[in-house]
Amino acid sequence: GFTRKFSSSAALNSVKTVTVVGGGLMGSGIAQVAAQAGQNVTIVDIKPELLDHAQKSIQNNLQRVAKKVHKDDPIKMEQFVKESISRIKITTNVEEAANVDLIVEAIVEKLEPKQELFNKLDKISPEHTIFATNTSSISVNAIGSGIKRKDRFGGLHFFNPVPVMRLLEVIKTESMSEETYKIMMEWGKSVGKTCITCKDTPGFVVNRLLGPYSAEALRLYERGDASKEDIDIGMKLGAGYPMGPFELADYTGLDTNKYVLEVLHKLTNNPVFRPIPLLDKMVSEGKLGVKTGEGFYKYK
Numbered sequence: 001g002f003t004r005k006f007s008s009s010a011a012l013n014s015v016k017t018v019t020v021v022g023g024g025l026m027g028s029g030i031a032q033v034a035a036q037a038g039q040n041v042t043i044v045d046i047k048p049e050l051l052d053h054a055q056k057s058i059q060n061n062l063q064r065v066a067k068k069v070h071k072d073d074p075i076k077m078e079q080f081v082k083e084s085i086s087r088i089k090i091t092t093n094v095e096e097a098a099n100v101d102l103i104v105e106a107i108v109e110k111l112e113p114k115q116e117l118f119n120k121l122d123k124i125s126p127e128h129t130i131f132a133t134n135t136s137s138i139s140v141n142a143i144g145s146g147i148k149r150k151d152r153f154g155g156l157h158f159f160n161p162v163p164v165m166r167l168l169e170v171i172k173t174e175s176m177s178e179e180t181y182k183i184m185m186e187w188g189k190s191v192g193k194t195c196i197t198c199k200d201t202p203g204f205v206v207n208r209l210l211g212p213y214s215a216e217a218l219r220l221y222e223r224g225d226a227s228k229e230d231i232d233i234g235m236k237l238g239a240g241y242p243m244g245p246f247e248l249a250d251y252t253g254l255d256t257n258k259y260v261l262e263v264l265h266k267l268t269n270n271p272v273f274r275p276i277p278l279l280d281k282m283v284s285e286g287k288l289g290v291k292t293g294e295g296f297y298k299y300k
């Protein structure tokens with residue numbers, strides 16, 4: 001109506017400045033795609049060494065992208081990397097980074113720290129700033145339950161590796177305004193992603209379907225029905241998946257897999273998500289996949 005037209009969020013046509021809180025695997029990827037798209041990005045992390053690591057991995061991944069985009073032009077390649085990097089600032093102080101158009105949260109997958117972060121940001125960010133969480137399993141509504149700007153809050157769920165995976169799930173909560181939804185969809189497109197929309201429902205679309213798939217693969221192997229190698233070959237050659245379920249579990253991390261299954265089990269009560277003894281054992285032994293050097297397979 002009349003008042004909406006004059007609200008500060010209505011004045012925002014596009015996102016030009018972005019803050020990503022959490023500079024780990026996902027946060028660094030999100031920062032990279034925004035910087036590549038010409039936006040000014042600030043990465044916030046509580047650990048300074050994580051920020052150094054994020055910058056290095058972004059530099060490496062930008063080089064991979066540059067090789068693809070400007071393959072015959074080494075000068076343009078270098079320019080692309082340099083310019084993208086120059087748009088990224090890093091800080092350990094979230095207060096320095098609150099005055100932007102969009103804040104994407106990609107910190108640890110736990111409810112309380114996420115709530116605390118948004119409650120704090122809600123007090124210090126300008127009116128127009130839109131908030132988004134990249135949570136893969138927690139309720140978006142629960143994460144934002146303590147903030148006032150519920151109309152300017154939602155989920156932006158990216159996939160690993162962020163620079164390569166072309167999908168973005170936009171999680172549309174019931175309290176989100178149409179305008180915020182539109183801005184999120186447009187922003188997703190601006191960073192090169194195809195956006196799909198999903199309600200705030202456990203696992204959204206992709207994890208809700210990947211969960212039973214990976215759980216059944218683990219049980220097939222646990223029962224000794226087939227070897228993990230053959231299951232992986234089966235799904236790659238028989239179903240066209242880029243990785244088999246065990247390669248994918250190692251890639252995303254067995255701890256993350258276990259956690260997502262646990263949350264889905266709790267929220268849906270669907271027995272397909274019930275605990276898997278083999279997965280629990282491997283996680284307790286620290287065999288988490290690529291990041292620890294061993295999961296279902298060994299990585300030098």
Ligand code: CAA
Nearest residue numbers: 061064065068136158159160161163164207242243248252
């Ligand atoms: N940054 C930039 N570019 C990268 C990259 C990165 N981190 N990783 C890979 N690439 C590029 C490579 O440079 C390569 O480019 P070219 O084709 O131009 O040479 C291309 O991506 C393919 O990479 P590789 O040849 O190294 O290996 P691949 O063909 O096996 O592809 C993969 C790797 C893209 C990861 C592919 O195996 C894949 O799609 N796997 C499935 C990943 C998946 O399902 N992710 C979702 C997990 S679920 C999730 O994320 C949600 C959640 O909440 C947990």
Ligand code: NAD
Nearest residue numbers: 022023024025026027045046050106107108109135136160
């Ligand atoms: P990660 O452990 O690699 O990174 C998390 C980062 O957040 C760390 O660098 C940590 O120091 C930082 N951090 C923790 N608390 C903080 C705080 N209060 N303020 C600032 N920084 C803080 O984790 P990740 O894999 O990048 O996952 C981040 C989020 O993205 C999680 O919610 C996860 O569920 C979600 N997600 C993960 C994947 C995946 O495949 N790994 C895919 C989609 C979504």
